[in-house]
Amino acid sequence: MQIHSVLAATLKNRRLKLQLTLKDITDGVCSISYASKIENNSIVADSNIMRLLFEKVNIDYDDLLSVEQTNELPKCLKCYLFLQFDAIAEMYHNLDDKYFFARNSLLKIIYYLSIRNFDDAVVELKTLEEVKNTLSNFELFLLILLTVEYNILNKKYRSAQRFSDLLYDYDLENQDLEMLYSQQRFLIAVNLRDYQHIYDYYLHLKSIGYPLKNQFYINILFLESFAENEAVLEAFDNMELDYIPEEYYQDFYYSKSIILLRLHKYIDVIKLITEKNYTDVRFVALLGYAVLMIKNKDRNVDEMDQYIENFMDYYQKMEYDNYDSLHLGFVRLMKMEIENESKESIFDYLKNYLLIEEETFQHRLYSFYYAFRYLQMLGERSRYKDAYLFTINNPKLVSFIKEFE
Secondary structure, X not given: OOHHHHHHHHHHHHHHHOOOOHXXXXXXXXXXXXXXXXXXXXXXXXXXXXXXHHHHOOOOHHHHHHOOOOOOHHHHHHHHHXXXXXXXXXXXXXXXXXXXXXXXXXXXXXXXXXXXXXXXXXXHHHHHHHOHHHOOHHHHHHHHHHHXXXXXXXXXXXXXXXXXXXXXXXXXXXXXXXXXXXXXXXXXXXXXXXXXXXXXXXXXXXXXXXXXXHHHHHHHHHHHHOOOOHHHHHHHHHHHHHOOOHHHHHHHHHHHHHHHHHOOOHHHHHHHHHHOOOOEHHHHHHHXXXXXHHHHHOOOOOOHHHHHHHHHHHHHHOEOOOOOHHHHHHHHHHHHHHOOOOHHHHHHHHHHHHHHHHOOOOOOOHHHHHHHHHHHHHXXXXXXXXXXXXXXXXXXXXXXHHXXX
16 A cells, blocks of 8 residues: 555645634645645645645654554455454454555454444444545445445435445456445345346355355345245255354345245244343344234234234334334334224324335335235225326335235
């Protein structure tokens, strides 16, 4: 990495933190345009000028140069891809934070994402956004990919796609960057149900040395995406008998639950979730959906009262955090439907909260169910023009509503 790029980021970051303008730091040193070119990594400045500019922001230039220039960032990225989170934590705790370096900030983001500390990740992302013109290609590409990763982890798949598209025509010049990019494109496609890209990126990941442990995860998501018959369940049963990596144990059963729902095996979903006692909000959401589907199709099922009781019990003890609003919204809708709240209340909640939330947060089941239920309720109200406009404006969402009929 070129030292002038590192120093440019440090200078600009410090100037902005001190709320100084370019004019403030260039007085008696150089022109504003010259300093701007330094900060934008357009020129390699004379060391004497750099020393004077750093004096203006209260940094000892010689001391700054004496800081060891070890770059752990490529290693940290590889550890993230291979789920080696303990190694990432060690690198994070060994950081020298005396001065701002972009590579350290990027490493911090990787660490924060690995422990799901999204608040601190956002702080670092915003900091790097301010100095992005000073970054090397590797750093800039990684900044974009980490922004995508943040959005994926927060279920903001359309936003993730917009950032990911920025890199579509670029040669990322690094195998690990390419691997992370392809992994992200696959996950975005799965959750937006973009079947062509699911297939394309699945094959690509299998061909580029993608970590074997991670291949298990993309395999289950690939199978889930194309769950149209019992053969997919048989494949899952074979995987279950073979080996499930500990990191993906719940993900495996979550995907299996979604497959069972798509095959209308609602009782099997209830059994799976209750037998394994999954109280995480995302499982409670699927439990509620299974119970509602049984209730809608046959209110006279002998065990109906027990199924509803199961859901209400899990609803009371479900576990969630501040970033689970996507799942909580769906769970609440299921509860409203199961408890026979007024259709007007359900319609208002769907229209004025869930569909607005869906513009930010997406899910490969919830989003499409919302579209189905909203159109259904518009039809019940004879609001055919509104239904038509919703269909025209949301063609992707309404393209899968037949599976809910």
